[in-house]
Amino acid sequence: MDDRVAVLARALEECRAVSVWALCGQAAVDALDLLEAHAGWVGAMRFELIRGVDASGIPAAQGATSTVGWLRERHRLLPGAASKQVRLAAALDRECPVTAGALAAGAVNVDQAWVIADAVAKLPAEYRARADEYLVGLGGEFGPKELAGLGERVLEVVAPEEAEARALAALERAEERAYVGRELRLSPLPGEGRVRVAGWLDREAAAVVQAALDPLCAPGGFGADGGEPRTPGQRRADALVEVCRIATACTELPDNGGDRPQVVVTVDYDTLRYQVGAATLDDGQLLSAAAARRLACDAAILPAVLDGAGQVLDVGRQQRLFTGALRRALVLRDKGCAFPGCDRPPRWCEGHHVIHWADGGPTNRDNAVLLCGHHHRLIHHSDWRVTINPTDGHPDFTPPTHIDPQQQPRRNRYHRRE
Structure with missing residues (x-):
């Protein structure tokens, strides 16, 4: 070893005497490739020496608290770099002999060797030798980043049945953690008129919620007034309210304090x-x-x-103010949300008093119209107006002046196909 190091030192001295600027073109490329190949051998020799120094107790004999500390002090390294060198030296000696040989031969570089050693260390002992050999075989094609990704899946190659069993066990543990950690919080925000909804669901529960929300939060149904005005987040919020509204309208929810919800x-x-x-x-x-x-x-x-x-x-x-025969009459007449351009079906709609019952409006078909949740809110909080046409008994919607200065009444042609 001493002779080899001495030869290397003399060769490096000779190289230092030659200016690299004298090399150009392909000669520079060849020199660079040669240096990279020899850097692997130098690295392999370095890790062998670090392992030997560590095993012989030299750092402790010289007053260092550890080999990492000794390297950091002696060679002025960052703590992380020194620790990484000691760990890689141990891995190449004990668990990755194929990688150690490839590093010495210039087939892989130090960064690749570290990635391989890290991947091998995560495997059960009986699969490490096969993984070491397999990943070194990929070293001539893939760099450290790609090797790291392949290393994460190497068990699928060297032991597919074990990998499948581990993946299944990990999935079951993750599902159990997700189920135990499920929660839903409704937090009123003082002074803002809003409630923050936050929480966690396991994947199974989330799939059920998603299946319920998806049909209700698709964009569209607003053709007459210029397209879908809601953001995706607003559509999901509206859909969640609609799902709960439908649930409270059914008779299958359990009693709450002796009463229906x-x-x-x-x-x-x-x-x-x-x-x-x-x-x-x-x-x-x-x-x-x-x-x-x-x-x-x-x-x-x-x-x-x-x-x-x-x-x-x-x-x-x-x-329910619009129930039974009255609601069926509204469904037969409006066939869904009556707002112009909306395609939402009757089961997603609520009855709306054209003249509010608090203002003396009666609860009958001539004072009612079916509206989806979004358009029900729009009618209550905008300048849109709805009236029942005395000629044919169907609802007419008058837009505000900023939409139509002439305020021509509109109807929903979607459900009636007129």
Whole structure:
């Protein structure tokens, strides 16, 4: 070894005496390739020596706390670089003899050797030799980055049955962690009128939720007023509300405190009548008067109407205002959301009082129209107006002036195919 190192030192001295600028063209390329090949051999020799120094206890004898510390101090290395050299030296000696030989022969470089050693170390002992040989065989074709990716999947090549069993076990553990870690949080934001929804679902549950949301959050159905105005996030939020609205409308949810699931809105009569002030949900959260009026159109609502002194004037019984024969009549007439251009079917729609019942409007077909959740909100919170045409009894929608200065009434032609 001493003789070889001495020969190498003399050769390097001779090279230093020659200016690299004297090399040009292919001669420079050949010299570079030769140096890279010999760098592998120098690296292999270095790791052998580090392993020997470590095994002989020289660092401790010289007062160092570890071989890593000794290397860092003696050769002025970063701590991470010194640690990496010691670990690679040990791996090449114990677990990656094929890589060590390839490094000495210039078939792989130091970076490739480190990647191979790292991949091999993650495998069960009985598969390491085969993985070492397989990855070295790929060293002439792939660099360190690509080898790292191949190393992550090397067990699939050297032991496919073991890899499949491990993957299945890992999947089961991940599913169990995901299921145990499931949660849903609804956090009201003070002063903002919003509630933050956050949480985690396992993949199985998420697939069920996604399947329920997808049909409800597709864009479209807004043709007459210039296209889909909602962002994807807004469509998903609307779809989640629609799913819950459909669920509360069915009879299969369990009772909540002895009653079917319901929304309780407490509102004084003037607020409901004149839309001045706020209503209160049963958890103490506030709703605008407009939102209370919209909810009261067609939902499982208990309207607790109070006078100015807070005395109960009327606590309405749970009912769906547009039900039975009346709702079937609306479905036969409107065949879905009646807003111009909307294609949502009847089962996604709510009954809307053209003249609100708080304003004295009756609950009958001549004062009702089917609207999806989005357009129900639009009618309550924009300048769109809906009327029932006295000639044929069908709803007409008058757009605001910024959409149509002439305010020509529009109808939904999608469902009726007129």
